[in-house]
Amino acid sequence: TIANQTQVISELEGTVKALSLRLDEVTANVNVTENFIANPGTAFYNYLDEIAQASCSALTSSYWVWAVPRNCGPGNGMTCDQVCASMGQSSQDEIGVGSFECFDAFHVSRSALGLRSYRYLRQSGCSWRPNHCGPNYCCCKRSD
Numbered sequence: 001t002i003a004n005q006t007q008v009i010s011e012l013e014g015t016v017k018a019l020s021l022r023l024d025e026v027t028a029n030v031n032v033t034e035n036f037i038a039n040p041g042t043a044f045y046n047y048l049d050e051i052a053q054a055s056c057s058a059l060t061s062s063y064w065v066w067a068v069p070r071n072c073g074p075g076n077g078m079t080c081d082q083v084c085a086s087m088g089q090s091s092q093d094e095i096g097v098g099s100f101e102c103f104d105a106f107h108v109s110r111s112a113l114g115l116r117s118y119r120y121l122r123q124s125g126c127s128w129r130p131n132h133c134g135p136n137y138c139c140c141k142r143s144d
Helices: 001-038 048-058 080-085 123-127
Strands: 065-069 100-111 114-119 139-141
Touching: 001 080, 048 065, 048 080, 048 114, 048 139, 065 100, 065 123, 100 123
Parallel strands: none
Antiparallel strands: 065 139, 100 114, 100 139
């Protein structure tokens, strides 16, 4: 009957919609995997970002923190104090207008023995000279 066919069509439309959503999810996962393969040095592939974020977070009591990558090679580098201060411009969508400060710094890398990290502490790490390798992650927090 027409009523049965209408119900079957409705159920099929629901199934197609669910499969379409699942296909979008699978496509997104494939894109992420392709990115890992194409860019093996990205942070999410080697877990350096995650180690730095966990290290910075472990040093805090109850506020938002960010482990921000710092360019430690030659070129247009900044101190961690400058890196954190510059976050205010890009943070408006995430947490609103505010200023940020460095509270510690780390160098996270791979070695022959595995992953390793070096903690610089606030005094030396946050003001480590620009364009010179030292900390490659700055621990930043909102200062107001």
